[in-house]
């Protein structure tokens with residue numbers, strides 16, 4: 467007999483149960499006040515939990531979330547039959563527990579529900595939009611501005627034009643920034659008041675980046691009135707988010723079923739650690755996230771930089787080197803003493819000298835804590851998951867460090883190892899020569915074709931061809947001879963025969 471599925475009606479009968487908590491708010495009494503773009507596992511395990519805890523702490527009922535998926539309707543299809551309820555399975559060496567979250571109150575797939583998404587962002591009861599759309603979701607051109615040649619962004623700009631006199635949205639929203647500008651146009655027309663839009667992606671200065679993308683898109687659209695309204699009425703705080711959220715597996719779903727007694731197709735998994743640092747710059751009301759453990763601060767930059775350069779850079783380094791050695795998970799990779807030494811060297815030699823500790827923080831302790839988190843085998847985060855999208859991750863995680871070290875007169879030999887590891891990974895994956903746990907690993911990257919082209923061919927000149935990919939390295943790094951030599955040297959060590 468198959469077990470009943472999680473929903474409002476089945477949950478009442480299933481609780482209480484040992485090791486299960488939540489929902490911390492009553493989903494039936496919760497109305498939408500926040501829209502989230504990018505309803506992946508990360509949002510469900512992170513901001514949605516903070517938002518629910520904040521609402522529980524104040525008793526406010528207006529902070530339910532409309533979650534908007536990106537390219538597919540899959541997640542909406544998993545959650546809608548469950549009244550948007552889902553569990554977060556916390557997995558750690560010292561803890562395993564299931565929490566049912568009720569803050570998500572609605573889900574939408576833009577392919578079929580764009581009018582609903584735009585209307586909800588434009589509603590006067592909506593005060594905050596958050597985003598986790600991944601690095602590539604921002605559709606940036608190599609110069610950092612919007613890629614106006616991107617067909618999805620272009621389609622949204624055409625729709626913005628068609629909707630300018632208040633015509634109902636007909637074309638499906640196709641890009642996060644495109645959906646935002648269309649919704650902002652409607653919000654202004656409806657005089658629904660100011661709005662805060664908070665990027666929660668792993669991008670340096672994510673708030674400022676998003677603000678300038680929206681501004682540049684509106685300039686390109688020639689909509690000066692909307693541009694002026696956005697400058698006046700919309701805030702784009704930067705945030706730093708941190709929680710390791712591996713992909714959910716069937717084994718996790720079985721485990722959750724045993725704990726909850728209900729099937730949960732929307733289950734997500736997270737490590738015990740969770741952190742959110744938010745720039746305190748809001749246009750209107752916001753959930754009391756500080757009561758849920760988030761840090762509200764005037765300046766997120768030192769946190770963001772430390773997290774990207776220590777955690778994410780180490781993560782990527784372990785992912786590339788680990789996959790090349792056939793390790794399945796990050797925990798297996800860091801258990802290899804040689805790889806552990808490589809990431810320590812990266813952080814100590816090249817990263818820490820570029821950082822200013824956030825107030826009261828010890829960056830050495832931070833490094834140790836991060837590496838300890840990676841080592842937890844219960845997390846089960848795979849190398850291949852972290853390794854994807856290197857062309858858009860590397861610039862955020864490693865190349866800032868590289869540039870700062872070069873500016874300080876140093877040759878970033880340790881950071882060069884990360885670049886070399888990525889090159890070796892790209893070459894192996896794009897040629898069909900990479901196998902992890904008995905399976906061939908293809909190259910999963912928005913620039914896969916261009917990278918495969920640069921990585922193919924003779925070993926001589928490989929580094930030069932890869933560093934010449936301007937969208938990743940810019941002109942400055944492509945032409946840096948000392949960096950090229952350091953990457954060449956590292957690559958020879960990593961993949962002597964490649």
Ligand code: CS2
Pocket residue numbers: 668707708709710711777778781782851852853859
């Ligand atoms: C990881 C991140 O997949 C990746 O690239 O480095 O998702 C990482 O797990 C999170 O940033 C941790 O907060």
